[in-house]
Amino acid sequence: MESRPRDSGPRSNGRRHRTLLAALITASLAVPVSGAARPAAVPAPAPVVLAPLRAATPAALAERYAVNLAGIRAAGRMAADHGDRRRAAALRAMADPARRFLTFDGRDGGRAAEVFGDLSRAERIAVLVPGSDTSLDAYGRFRAGAATLQRELGDGAAVIAWLGFETPGTVSAEVLTPGRAVDAAPRLQRFVRELSAARPCLQRPACSTTPGKIGRTGPGPTARISLLCHSYGSVVCARAASGLPVADIVLYGSPGTGVDTVGQLRTRATVWAGRGADDWIADVPHVRLPLLFTTVGFGTDPVSEAFGARAFDAGGGGHSDYLKPGSTSLRNLARIVSGQPPSEGGRHA
Structure with a gap:
């Protein structure tokens, strides 16, 4: 993948990991947090309390x-x-009558779940879980990726951009620890379970009919739901994975998940992992170091054979290129969501 030489041997790799991890922690803690207004400082009204979505009818x-x-x-x-003005402009764009939000809460930095495609008729549903530096103020890239994936999937599919938690900053202490994921995981679990219960499938061949495995328990099939988890979002998905009614959990651009193997996720879903050949996340140390009040790092590399996920070819792109139009990664993510095997390619590790 890379032309520059690497150290070899366990001792050299261990030194490299410790050095890089120390540099990341130092850089994270050195970033000033008081210079600009924090997103949570922008006031917003409390959202209307809505009953759970019982049926995803039009x-x-x-x-x-x-x-x-x-x-x-x-x-x-x-x-x-x-x-x-920045937040106000972002919200004016979101208030376009053509856009569709299952959830919205502008408080504490903002939460939202935006729908692309016709959810009432979707046989395949992808729930995107974002990585660091995703917020209402910096929402454009996340939204663009969701829209691109829905176009790739075509009719009969819906994509939900789930910004259901306060993501960490890329250069921050939080991005190296599981704290934000611990808070986010129960929210993701509630969202996916409600979605599964509310979204019956229209065409039986496209859906699972096995109660308790994929979809809701009880009679009748449900839509095929996949979790697509980018970067720090893969840590969130790993925390939420146990028992979730999803067909696939896809980890891409992942720094690790906080567990050593797929078996520790305790999921019946098929777990996939991919990384672009030019993704800098490959150089993040795959270690977990217990500190006084937390753990730093997320352990085993998800694209390694030791982790046990099914590898898919993510092409040659960088950390923000997985949903780029025309990319290998986009094509294979769409195939996984559709229940098809990804196109064959080399493991980018």
Whole structure:
């Protein structure tokens, strides 16, 4: 993958890992946190409390979309009154009547779940879980990737961009520890279980009919749901994986998951892992170091044979290129979501 020489041998690798990890921690702790207004400092109204989505019918979804659109507009007005032009502009874009949000909460940095495609008729659903530096203020790349994936999947598929937690900064102490993932995992579990219960499949061949394995328990099939987890999002998905009613858990651009093997995820889903040949995440040390109040690092490399995931070819792209139009990674992610084997290619480790 790389032309530059590497140290060889366990001692050299161990030294390299410790040195790089120390540099990451030092850089993270050296970043000032008081210079600019934190996203959580932007006020927003409390969202309307909605009952769980019982059925993803067009009428029920339209009602939910309307409620969240009103909440986005209210948050935009409050951000403008507060003088935060960046947040206000982001919320004005989100308030486009053509956009559809299953959830929205503008408080504490912001949470949202945006739908691409017709969820009421989708046979295949991909839930995207983002990595670091994703927020309402920096939402464009995440949204663009979700829209691109939905176009690649085509009719009969929906993609949900799930920004359901406060992501860590790429250069921060939090990005090296599981704290944000611990907080996010129960939210992701609730979201996916509600989605599975509400989204019956229309065409039986496209869905699982095995109660308790994929989809809701009880009679009738459900849509095929896949979790696509990028970067730090893979740590969140690993924490949430146990018992989730999903067909696939896909880890890409992952720094590790916090467990050593797929078996420790305690999931019946098929676990996939891929990494682009030019992704800098390959140089993040795959170690876990217990400290006084937390653990630093996420352990085994998900694309390694030791982890035990099914490898897929992610092409030659970098850390932000997995959903790039025309890419190998996009094509293979779409194939996995559709229940098809990814195209063959080399393991990019």
